[in-house]
Amino acid sequence: MTTTSxxxxxxxxxPDRDRGRAAVRAPHLTGPVLVLLGMAAVWGVFQLLNPxxxxxxxxxxxxxxxxxxxxxxxxxxxxLVLGEIDLSVGAIAGVSAGVVALTIRDGHLxxxxxxxxxxxxxxxxxxxxxxxxxxxGIPSFIVTLAGLLVWQGVQLLVVGAGxxxxxxxxxxxxxxxxxxxxxxxxALAGVGILAAAAVVxxxxxxxxxxxxxxxxxxxxxxxxxxxxxxxxxxxxxxNSYFGVPWMLxxxxxxxxxxxxxxxxxxxxxxxxxxxxxxxxARRAGIGxxxxxxxVFVIVSALAxxxxxxxxxxxxxASSALGGGTLQLNAIAAAVIGGxxxxxxxxRIYQALLGAxxxxxxxxxxxxxxxxxxxxxxxxxxxxxxxxxxxxxxxRRRLDRGAFD
Amino acid sequence: xxxTALQDGxxxxxxxxxxxxxxxxxxxxVVALDGVDLDVNAGEVVALVGDNxxxxxxxxxxxxxxxxxxxxxVLVDGQPAELGSxxxxxxxxxETVYQDLALxxxxxxxxxxxxxxxxxxxxTPFLNREEMERDAAAVIADLAAHLPRLDAPVAAxxxxxxxxxxxxxxxxWGSRIxxxxxxxxxxxxxxxxxxxxxxxxxxxxxxxxxVISHNMADVFxxxxxxxxxxxxxxxxxxxxxxxxxxxxxxxITGSAEVGPRKDS
Numbered sequence: 001m002t003t004t005s006x007x008x009x010x011x012x013x014x015p016d017r018d019r020g021r022a023a024v025r026a027p028h029l030t031g032p033v034l035v036l037l038g039m040a041a042v043w044g045v046f047q048l049l050n051p052x053x054x055x056x057x058x059x060x061x062x063x064x065x066x067x068x069x070x071x072x073x074x075x076x077x078x079x080l081v082l083g084e085i086d087l088s089v090g091a092i093a094g095v096s097a098g099v100v101a102l103t104i105r106d107g108h109l110x111x112x113x114x115x116x117x118x119x120x121x122x123x124x125x126x127x128x129x130x131x132x133x134x135x136x137g138i139p140s141f142i143v144t145l146a147g148l149l150v151w152q153g154v155q156l157l158v159v160g161a162g163x164x165x166x167x168x169x170x171x172x173x174x175x176x177x178x179x180x181x182x183x184x185x186x187a188l189a190g191v192g193i194l195a196a197a198a199v200v201x202x203x204x205x206x207x208x209x210x211x212x213x214x215x216x217x218x219x220x221x222x223x224x225x226x227x228x229x230x231x232x233x234x235x236x237x238x239n240s241y242f243g244v245p246w247m248l249x250x251x252x253x254x255x256x257x258x259x260x261x262x263x264x265x266x267x268x269x270x271x272x273x274x275x276x277x278x279x280x281a282r283r284a285g286i287g288x289x290x291x292x293x294x295v296f297v298i299v300s301a302l303a304x305x306x307x308x309x310x311x312x313x314x315x316x317a318s319s320a321l322g323g324g325t326l327q328l329n330a331i332a333a334a335v336i337g338g339x340x341x342x343x344x345x346x347r348i349y350q351a352l353l354g355a356x357x358x359x360x361x362x363x364x365x366x367x368x369x370x371x372x373x374x375x376x377x378x379x380x381x382x383x384x385x386x387x388x389x390x391x392x393x394x395r396r397r398l399d400r401g402a403f404d
Numbered sequence: 405x406x407x408t409a410l411q412d413g414x415x416x417x418x419x420x421x422x423x424x425x426x427x428x429x430x431x432x433x434v435v436a437l438d439g440v441d442l443d444v445n446a447g448e449v450v451a452l453v454g455d456n457x458x459x460x461x462x463x464x465x466x467x468x469x470x471x472x473x474x475x476x477x478v479l480v481d482g483q484p485a486e487l488g489s490x491x492x493x494x495x496x497x498x499e500t501v502y503q504d505l506a507l508x509x510x511x512x513x514x515x516x517x518x519x520x521x522x523x524x525x526x527x528t529p530f531l532n533r534e535e536m537e538r539d540a541a542a543v544i545a546d547l548a549a550h551l552p553r554l555d556a557p558v559a560a561x562x563x564x565x566x567x568x569x570x571x572x573x574x575x576x577w578g579s580r581i582x583x584x585x586x587x588x589x590x591x592x593x594x595x596x597x598x599x600x601x602x603x604x605x606x607x608x609x610x611x612x613x614x615v616i617s618h619n620m621a622d623v624f625x626x627x628x629x630x631x632x633x634x635x636x637x638x639x640x641x642x643x644x645x646x647x648x649x650x651x652x653x654x655x656i657t658g659s660a661e662v663g664p665r666k667d668s
Contacts, residue, residue, distance in 0.1 A: 210534035212541075265529045266522045269511075273519055276508035283506050284520030285491060344510035 031338040034389060035353045038382075042357060046364030053364055056241040063238070064176060064313065066352075066359035067247035068093075071306040072330035073337070073351035074258050075299035080334055081262070082295050083275040083343025084133070084140035088147035089303035090327030092125055094319075095151050096307030098158035100172060101165035101317035111171030115308050122304025123297050125151065130293030140296075148327070156319050164318040167311060175250075176312035179243035188244060189231035192252070196227040247309065251352070254302070258348040271295060275343030325376060332379060333358045336386040357382065419446045420482065421580045421612040422467070427476035429462055436462040437473070438636045444581060444612035449603060451627035451644075452616045455656055458633040460616050464583050467614070468500040469493030481580060497579030503586045505570040509559035513551055514540045516558055517573045543576045544568075547605040550598075564595025571602045581612045588622050600625050620649045634658050 046053040072089050079086045096118040103109040103117055125147070133143050159165060167173060180188065200220045207214045238244045262268035270291050273281040282288050311317045335341060336357050337350030358379055365375045422444040429437040437459045444450050454460050465471040469490045478485050480496045487493050493500075507516050514533070515522075517540045523532045537554060544551055549568035551561070558569055567587060574582040584603065588596040603626045606613050617623050623630055624644055632639040632655040640655040 206534045210538045212534060212537055264531055266524060266531060267529065269515060269522055269531060270520075272511060273508045273515070276510035277506070280506035280508055280519065283490065283502070285494070286520045344508070 031390070031393075032349070032353060034393070035336065035338060035350075035357065035386070038386070038389075039353070039357050039360060042360050042364065042382075046360070046367065050364070050367045053367055056237050058363065058367065060238055060241040060245065062356075062359055062363045063248050063251075064245055065363055066355040067176070067245075067251050068306045068310045068313070069326065069329055069333055069359060070251050070352055070355035071254060071302055071309060072326070073333040073355050074254055074348055075302035076330045076334040077337070077339045077346045077348055077351045078258065078262065078271065079140070079295055079299045080331075080339045080341060081275045081344060081346040082271050082292065083278065084292065084295070085331070085341070086129070086140065086144045086147075086296065086299050086303075087327065088125075088129070088144040088151055089299065089306070089330055090322040090324075091148045091151035091155060092122055092300050092303035092322070093307030093310060093326070094155035094317075094322035095125070095158060096122055096304035097311035097317035097321045098155050098165070100308055100311055101167050102158055102160075104167060104169045104172065105165055111169035114169070115172065118308055119301055119304050122301045122307075125304075126297035126300025127293065129300065130296035133296065134289040134292050152323070155322070159317060159319045163320075164316050166316045172308070172312050173315055174246070174312070176245075176247055176309060178246045179238075180246070180249070182239040182243055185235045185239050185244035188249065189235040192231040193224070193228050195256075196224055200224060250309070254305075255348055255352055258351075262348055267291065267294070272344060275345070277344075325379075329358050329379065332383045336383055338386075338390060357386075420444065421446045421480065422614075423479040423482075424463075424467075425477045425479075427463065427466065427478075428474050429459075429466065429471065430474055435636050437466075440476070440633065440636070440638055442614075442631055444614055446580075446612055447607055447610045448629065449607050449613040449615060449627045451623040451630045452614055452633065453618070453623055453630060453652065453656060454633035454639070457635075458639075458656070459636040460633055461585070462636075463633065464500070464585060464614065464616055467493065467498060467581070468583055469498070494577070497577075498581045498583070499574035499578030500583040501567075501570045501574050501585065501587060503589060505566055507558045507566060507569060510557055512557055513544075513554045513561075513569055513572075516569055517543070517576055519573070521577065540572070540576070544572050546609070547572055547575055547602055549602055549605075562595065563591050564598045567591065567595070567599055568602060571599070571606070575606055575609060575611070578611055581614065582606050584613065584615045586616055586618065588617070588619060596622070620652065623652070624649060632656055 043054060052058055072093070075089060076086065099118045099121055100111075100114045103114045104111065107114075109117070129140070129143055129147055132138060133140050200223055204214045204220065234248075235244060238248070262271065270281065270286045273284070273286055274288055274291060278288060307317075307322060310321055314321065333354030334346065334351055335354065337346075337352070337354030339346030339350050339354075361378050361382060362375050365378060420443055422442065424440065424442040427437050427440040427442070428435070440459065440463060442450070442452075442463065452460050452463065462471060466473045467487060469487045469492050472488060478487055480498070485492075485496055487496070487498075490500075508519060511519070514537050518536050523536050523539075524530060525532045540554060544554070547568075549572050551565055551568060558566055561569065571582075571584070571587070574584075587599050587603070591599060600622075603613060603615065607628075615622070615626060627644050630642045630644060630647065630652055632641070632652060634656060635658075639658065642652060642655075
């Protein structure tokens with residue numbers, strides 16, 4: 001094999017190649033499929049126990065409930081892929097909500113300006129975390145643990161003695177309680193399908209232009225079919241209740257933007273590289289410090305946005321907002337979705353999968369009138385099951401692929 | 405620049421890509437290198453051998469730009485060169501294959517070849533995956549490095565295949581010199597043979613190759629010339645075709661006549 005034709009290295013089939021393929025394809029397939037199977041099981045059990053679970057009304061409610069968690073989890077996936085962690089996102093959400101409420105009530109800022117200010121503060125908090133982590137080489141676990149304490153304190157100061165500030169701004173209140181008209185919902189689903197078709201078609205065209213073997217037609221059609229079913233089914237379901245909530249639109253936009261950032265840009269590639277082998281990334285000339293700082297800015301900005309969304313759901317900013325289990329559920333959701341705690345492995349969509357599982361369990365147990373204790377225990381058990389299943393699957397794949 | 409015809413059957417030329425003269429390096433009051441000379445021609449494999457502490461690693465780190473030298477001159481392609489940083493060495497077309505390979509296990513073969521040097525779609529932050537895959541496939545085919553799939557995460561590859569990825573990266577970016585640090589240290593027989601083949605491919609591409617090794621079998625299998633270091637000084641240069649392993653071992657250990665063979 002001495003030709004320099006680009007296709008030559010991949011073209012000739014050999015036993016080696018087939019073995020490689022089996023080892024490689026498995027992780028792409030099994031992860032999300034397992035999570036979806038798990039979610040189907042969760043949904044099935046709750047539907048059996050309470051027939052109201054799989055109704056348009058409850059599923060619409062579920063979408064609103066996971067908006068905040070999903071937003072936090074997207075940031076968590078990015079920071080986990082980098083091989084770091086952020087324990088302070090809940091507290092940052094609390095500070096952000098407090099800033100929005102306070103600047104609207106006392107500063108008479110318009111809603112949009114208050115939200116912008118809160119997001120800016122989120123970015124600054126992330127800048128502080130990232131700078132401290134990289135400048136002094138302190139583990140992110142410690143820096144963001146300190147951040148958790150500091151920002152919870154700041155949240156108490158911002159919210160003040162009353163413990164809660166009501167929000168009257170119409171825009172902020174509207175975010176979590178507004179639904180698109182049905183026609184817009186359908187249009188959005190159509191846009192989603194067209195975008196997916198453009199991506200699939202564009203990839204095929206570019207690969208052909210560079211003389212590379214294209215992905216199989218079947219995989220492209222499968223992708224489009226899945227997107228179409230989810231988009232049209234979701235639109236139909238949500239339109240049969242109040243319509244597609246703004247919250248879902250925001251979440252989908254964040255998921256799409258996060259996916260493009262992580263999979264299509266050099267920045268995302270560097271995040272994966274640092275998470276995979278920090279020393280190799282450094283030797284390859286990747287700006288490890290700069291990338292780390294930017295990741296913490298992104299995760300904190302997303303946390304601030306989550307705070308705005310939660311304040312919008314509650315019509316207020318309380319001293320408890322972002323506290324409790326939200327912080328830990330954000331990590332749990334990312335890990336349940338399939339993101340590794342050890343860096344280098346994770347996809348943005350896994351934030352949505354994990355948030356759906358965690359949100360479904362909480363929603364279902366709420367419907368059954370179970371107390372918080374049962375919800376926490378169930379979420380914890382599911383987290384362990386998810387990690388164990390993932391660990392077993394990974395060991396099997398390594399056994400198949402690595403002994404050569 | 406002199407450009408002469410092939411010297412012998414090995415493909416080596418007398419066009420020097422790297423000339424090091426009187427290289428000295430001290431760590432505190434420990435002298436690691438003392439007046440060391442090294443020449444590497446284009447299309448030539450030079451084995452750098454010596455006992456532990458002989459200065460091999462220090463010399464290679466100096467070429468790779470990770471350690472600055474204290475004295476001596478370096479010519480790259482006949483031009484005086486300052487190898488002050490890894491980036492400077494990279495700019496001069498010098499690539500290093502580290503013993504730990506410096507691969508990201510979670511990334512695929514193409515991503516590892518372009519680690520830190522990703523190709524973008526013109527003036528955007530977006531990756532040009534297609535161009536990278538095409539060029540990676542070309543270099544891998546050219547080296548006859550057999551890799552099952554370019555979109556396989558490197559974690560799924562065998563030790564020899566991982567070495568092939570690291571060597572391919574060096575071949576993709578190195579325009580003059582490739583340094584290999586103990587490339588067969590962790591490999592079995594078949595995989596070692598594959599690495600020998602890769603090293604010869606690098607030579608056929610006209611690169612100057614420097615291989616550090618403890619292993620006499622390695623050295624005599626791939627090297628055109630053997631440069632022996634002992635206690636931080638040159639202890640002889642041998643043409644592989646005119647030398648026996650015993651002579652090289654004697655130079656390494658410093659015994660004048662052929663002494664008892666050391667474990668090789």
